[in-house]
Amino acid sequence: MMLQHGSTQLLCLTASSGVPLFTRGASKQLPFSVIGSLNGVHMFGGGQGVVLSSCETEGGGKVVWRVFQDSVMLIIVSGGGQDGAGDIKEEEVRLQRLLENVWSCMVLVLGQDELTNVRNVERLKRDLRSCFSLIDQLLEDRQQGVLGNLTHCVDSLLPPNPTLLQEALDSFAQAADSEFGCLIVHGRIAAATEKWWRLAPQEVVLLSALIRSLTASGSASCDYPVFLPHGSPTVAHRLLRFQLLPGADVCVLCGPTPSLHSAESGMVGRFWTPLVETLRDCLAVGEHSLPKSVSLHPDVLALLLINRETRRSVSCVRTSTNRPLGDPPLPSKARCWEILKLFYIFSTTRYFNQEETLCVSPEERAQRGNTEDFICGFSHQPLQCYLVTEECKSYGLQTPQHQLFVLAPLSVPTFALRGVATQTLSDIVAGTGF
Amino acid sequence: MAQVLPSSGSIIVADWHRCKDSKEYFNKILHKKRRKNFGLLESPVMPPHVAVDTVHYKIFLSGKSGVGKTALAARLAGSNIPNMHYETTGIETTVVHWPVKLRENGRVFFFRLQLWDCGENALRRFDHLLPACKEQVDAVLFLFSFTDRTSFDDLSNQIAKWTGAPVGRVVKLVVGTKFDLFMHCDVAERDVTNFQETWSVPVLRVGGEVSDGLGDVAPLLNCLAEHLWHQDCVTAGSTRHHSQQETATVL
Numbered sequence: 001m002m003l004q005h006g007s008t009q010l011l012c013l014t015a016s017s018g019v020p021l022f023t024r025g026a027s028k029q030l031p032f033s034v035i036g037s038l039n040g041v042h043m044f045g046g047g048q049g050v051v052l053s054s055c056e057t058e059g060g061g062k063v064v065w066r067v068f069q070d071s072v073m074l075i076i077v078s079g080g081g082q083d084g085a086g087d088i089k090e091e092e093v094r095l096q097r098l099l100e101n102v103w104s105c106m107v108l109v110l111g112q113d114e115l116t117n118v119r120n121v122e123r124l125k126r127d128l129r130s131c132f133s134l135i136d137q138l139l140e141d142r143q144q145g146v147l148g149n150l151t152h153c154v155d156s157l158l159p160p161n162p163t164l165l166q167e168a169l170d171s172f173a174q175a176a177d178s179e180f181g182c183l184i185v186h187g188r189i190a191a192a193t194e195k196w197w198r199l200a201p202q203e204v205v206l207l208s209a210l211i212r213s214l215t216a217s218g219s220a221s222c223d224y225p226v227f228l229p230h231g232s233p234t235v236a237h238r239l240l241r242f243q244l245l246p247g248a249d250v251c252v253l254c255g256p257t258p259s260l261h262s263a264e265s266g267m268v269g270r271f272w273t274p275l276v277e278t279l280r281d282c283l284a285v286g287e288h289s290l291p292k293s294v295s296l297h298p299d300v301l302a303l304l305l306i307n308r309e310t311r312r313s314v315s316c317v318r319t320s321t322n323r324p325l326g327d328p329p330l331p332s333k334a335r336c337w338e339i340l341k342l343f344y345i346f347s348t349t350r351y352f353n354q355e356e357t358l359c360v361s362p363e364e365r366a367q368r369g370n371t372e373d374f375i376c377g378f379s380h381q382p383l384q385c386y387l388v389t390e391e392c393k394s395y396g397l398q399t400p401q402h403q404l405f406v407l408a409p410l411s412v413p414t415f416a417l418r419g420v421a422t423q424t425l426s427d428i429v430a431g432t433g434f
Numbered sequence: 435m436a437q438v439l440p441s442s443g444s445i446i447v448a449d450w451h452r453c454k455d456s457k458e459y460f461n462k463i464l465h466k467k468r469r470k471n472f473g474l475l476e477s478p479v480m481p482p483h484v485a486v487d488t489v490h491y492k493i494f495l496s497g498k499s500g501v502g503k504t505a506l507a508a509r510l511a512g513s514n515i516p517n518m519h520y521e522t523t524g525i526e527t528t529v530v531h532w533p534v535k536l537r538e539n540g541r542v543f544f545f546r547l548q549l550w551d552c553g554e555n556a557l558r559r560f561d562h563l564l565p566a567c568k569e570q571v572d573a574v575l576f577l578f579s580f581t582d583r584t585s586f587d588d589l590s591n592q593i594a595k596w597t598g599a600p601v602g603r604v605v606k607l608v609v610g611t612k613f614d615l616f617m618h619c620d621v622a623e624r625d626v627t628n629f630q631e632t633w634s635v636p637v638l639r640v641g642g643e644v645s646d647g648l649g650d651v652a653p654l655l656n657c658l659a660e661h662l663w664h665q666d667c668v669t670a671g672s673t674r675h676h677s678q679q680e681t682a683t684v685l
C-alpha cells in the first residue's frame with residue numbers, strides 16, 4: 001500500500017531520461033526512491049518490448065503509466081477506490097481519463113512544442129507550474145454536477161428560451177470575428193456556435209473546465225492564451241471571457257483581434273443588454289439543467305442523459321423527493337453525483353459503448369479491453385441494464401441517439417425501473433428536443 | 435521633475451464609508467454584509483432622484499510572479515482571496531465599484547475601477563498581453579512584497595518603464611503586499627520612507643485577513659480614486675489652458 005486510501009498522486013517525468021518534472025495531489029508525497037522505481041519498472045518493460053500500462057497493489061491501490069508523444073511520462077498512483085466504492089475496473093477507467101485530461105490540459109496551457117521539444121528541463125519545470133491550477137482541479141474533481149471530465153460529453157444546461165440566446169451568441173461571436181463562441185451558465189454550456197460543437201469533445205470539456213475555474217475567481221473578463229490539444233496544438237488562440245451576470249459567462253476564441261478592451265466596451269453591452277431578462281430566466285434553471293416545463297417522474301432521484309450524436313449531456317440530482325415515512329434514507333446529494341459517475345463507468349465498461357474509446361495507441365487498446373471481454377462473447381449489443389445496491393437502484397438504457405442513466409430510491413420496485421427510465425427519456429426529449 | 439501629488443484627503447472625503455450620509459451609496463455595493471459581485475451588464479443603481487455619475491478607469495497591476503497581484507484584486511473586490519499561489523496564465527480583469535464624495539462640492543461619484551491582472555510568466559511567454567494591458571490605461575499599481583527584498587529593489591526599474599513620452603499620463607502608486615507576515619519582513623520601514631521621498635510616489639500596505647470588508651480596502655481605493663481624479667483635472671486643465679501652461683513651462 002503506497003498511498004492512503006482514497007488519495008491520488010500524479011507524477012510527471014521526462015520520458016527519455018526519467019527526470020522528475022512535478023508531482024501533484026496527495027498530501028504525503030511518495031519518496032523519491034519509489035518514484036524512481038515506478039519509472040524504472042516501466043523502462044525495464046520497454047527494454048523487453050513490453051508496454052507496462054497498469055498494475056494493482058494488494059491493498060486495492062492502482063498504478064497507471066502513460067507516455068505522451070514520446071516525451072512526457074505521466075504516472076498516476078491511487079490508494080484505492082474513492083469512498084471505498086467501485087471496484088478496480090472502475091478505478092482504472094477513472095485514472096485513464098484523468099491522465100488524458102492532464103496531458104491535454106498541459107497542451108492547452110503550454111502548447112505541444114514546449115512539451116515535446118524539451119531544450120531546457122529547468123525552464124520546462126518552471127513553465128509547467130502554470131498548469132497546476134487546472135491539474136489540481138482535475139485531481140480533486142470535487143465539483144458536483146460536472147461529469148464531462150469523465151464522459152467527455154459536454155455538461156449542458158437547457159435554457160427555457162434557447163433561440164434568443166443562440167441568436168445573440170451568433171451575432172456576438174461574429175462581431176468578435178470568431179466562429180467559436182459559447183454561453184456558460186452555472187458552469188454548463190447553455191448555447192454554443194455551430195463551430196464550437198465541432199471542436200474535439202475533449203477540448204470542449206477542458207475549455208469548460210478552464211472557464212469554470214476562471215468564473216470561480218469572480219473576475220469580470222479574461223484574455224487567456226490557449227492551445228487546442230487537437231485543433232491547434234502549436235498555435236495559441238485567445239480565449240476571451242466576459243461575465244455577463246454572476247453565473248453567466250460568454251466566451252469566444254479569437255485570433256489577434258479584437259482586443260479585450262474593445263470587445264468589452266464595444267460589444268458586450270450592445271449584444272447582451274437586451275437579453276438580461278432572458279439570461280436571468282436561464283440562471284433560474286439552476287443546477288437542474290432542465291427547464292421547469294419538463295416535469296420529471298417522481299421516482300427519479302438523479303439522472304444523466306447523453307446525446308450520443310452531439311456528445312452533450314444533461315444531468316441533475318433532485319434535492320427533495322418526498323419520501324414516505326419508514327422508507328430507508330436516501331443517499332445525500334453529493335453521494336448521488338458519486339453514484340451516478342460510478343454507475344456510468346459500470347455500464348459503459350461492461351455493457352454499453354463508451355462514446356469515444358479512450359484515446360490510446362492501438363497496441364495498448366488490445367491489451368486493455370475494458371468493454372471487450374463481455375461484449376465480445378455476445379453477438380448482440382445490450383440495450384438496458386440495472387444495478388441494485390444498498391443505497392439505491394440504478395437503471396441504464398441506450399438507444400441509437402441517447403444513453404440514459406437514472407437513480408431511483410430503493411422503495412421503487414425493480415420491475416418498475418424500466419418504465420421510469422423510458423418515460424424520463426421521452427419526457428425530456430419531447431420537452432426540449434435534446 | 436517630481437510629480438505634484440494631492441495630499442491625502444484633500445480632494446475626496448477620507449473615511450467617507452464611516453459617515454452616515456454614505457450609507458445609501460455603500461449599501462449598493464453590498465449584499466448580505468458582503469461585497470456584491472456585479473456582472474458586466476450590471477452596476478450599482480441609485481433611485482432616480484439621486485443622480486450619480488459613474489467614472490470609468492483602467493488600472494494595471496504590475497509585479498513579479500507570486501507578489502500578490504491576483505490576491506490584491508480579490509481583496510479589493512471583496513471576493514475570496516486565494517491561499518495557494520496558482521499562476522495567472524493570461525489577463526484577468528476585476529471590476530470594483532466604489533462611491534466617492536468630493537470635498538470641494540459634496541458631489542458623489544461611483545468610481546468603476548477595472549483592475550487588470552496578468553500573470554508575470556504569461557506576460558513573458560506571450561508578447562501580445564502587455565500591449566493589451568497598456569491600451570488606454572489610467573493607473574499602474576506597482577506591487578512589491580514585504581517578504582521579498584528583490585521585488586522591492588526592482589521597483590525603480592519598473593516605474594522607469596512607465597515614465598516618459600510613449601506612455602502618457604498614468605497615475606502611479608506602489609503597494610506593499612504581505613505586510614501581515616512581519617516575521618519574514620525583508621523591507622525596513624526606513625527603506626520605504628526613503629523610497630517614497632525619492633520617487634514621490636505613495637506607498638500603501640496590504641496584508642492579513644479581511645475583516646469588515648470596507649475598512650480594509652478604503653485607504654487604498656480612496657487614495658487611488660483621489661489620484662485618478664486629480665490626474666483628470668490636470669489633464670482637463672492642460673487642454674483647456676494649454677497656452678497658459680506652456681508659458682509656465684517656458685518661465
Ligand SMILES: Nc1nc2c(ncn2[C@@H]2O[C@H](COP(=O)(O)OP(=O)(O)OP(=O)(O)O)[C@@H](O)[C@H]2O)c(=O)[nH]1
Binds near residue numbers: 505613640
Ligand atoms: N499572507 C499574505 N499572503 C499573501 C498576500 N498577498 C498574496 N499572498 C499569497 O501569495 C501567493 C501569491 O499570490 P498571487 O496573488 O497568486 O500572486 P500573483 O502576483 O498573482 O502571481 P502570478 O499570477 O504568478 O503573476 C498566494 O499564495 C497568496 O495567498 C498578503 O497580503 N498576505
Ligand SMILES: [Mg+2]
Binds near residue numbers: 551552
Ligand atoms: Mg496571479
